[in-house]
Amino acid sequence: MKKIGRLCVITDTSIQKKYTHVDIAEMAIKGGADMIQLRAKEMGSSELINIAGTILKMCIKKNVTFIINDRVDIAMITDADGVHLGLRDIPIHEARRLLGKNKIIGGTAHSLNEACDAQNDGANYIGYGHIYTTYSKHKPEKPKGIKNLKEVVKKIEVPIIAIGGITIENAGDVMSTGCYGIAVISSVVKASDPAKAVRGLKRML
């Protein structure tokens, strides 16, 4: 299994239109991200395969881990390093049947209970959040905050990757909880210089 990254940049073309998925991946890798997650829910399979193939090649060159959101089939076809599965995606244990134990499967959790479920279901890491107020996704729930994150980190054995509203200003606090890493969208793709933003976050880890 490829190493699970500590600074994961999620490609997003819904909250901004300036950069493509490939642009974001390229800048993230340049800035020192060690994991890229391709998230393109609305895209057709053939285009996804092309884009995933392009990003995977860039990742291999720099030894960066590459995972795909939701689409287990596209990860199989492109031989990506793994998938990230949300609560409405294919269950983790089912995805494991297709991907085997050498691929990374990450799960999403918004509570300690959900984190336990993901762990029991075989997740290799858990994306936990949202920690702070975020504009990347519509979130009806309140942010979890540092204290709650700390508790989850203490009780869950698999690596916890914190997500949601993480910026260069608060990344230090987040990492002080003992969490494994962070995942970012807005603070990178909305930055005037995304590669520089990634470099800044990297220094905080």
Place this chain on the structure above:
Amino acid sequence: MKSKIDFRLIFITNSKLNPDLYRVVKKACGAGVKAVQIREKELSAKELLKLAKRLRILAKKTNTELFINDRYDIALLSNADGLHLPENGILPSHINRNKRIIMGRSVHSLMAAREAEKNGFDYILFGPVFRTPAKIKFGSPQGLSKLEKVCNSVNIPVFAVGGINPQRAKKCVESGAHGIAVIRELMLSPNISKTLRDFKEAIGSL
């Protein structure tokens, strides 16, 4: 690889037309449908997998072939017999065909039909042949003469789709189509057994 297409009618689901999908599919299978394609674009992958597994058990009982639209992962996990791809979907070359899975593709032109055959698809769905509310936004229907042209140009089975009722099904088969695909006519049918009998009478077999 399984490539023998011995069914002539593909029932494509759309739960927006009738939310009681399980009951509709059960009735259709019981009334002799040989192929069902689950096409539920609104469902999350989790819900789709759940539905596919339920319908898999159902279809097995009547030896009905089960197809999943677009998602290869869901097709594998639900043990579906086939995968039906939209024009922007995956290709046979992308996957390991030893896994005995039938692969079909939707096409909307003669060129795309030829390409699908070249790419190794087992059958194609050509349409919309007639006017149908679901495809009005894409402009005029293709018509029977285009269908005939496509049927004469490829050596894989062609299924006609779009506004198909029993009378039109007969015309499609007379134009050279191997079979037809039906959504609305079955999803909205007040009497599925009767509708299927009418189709069977029109095209010879299901």
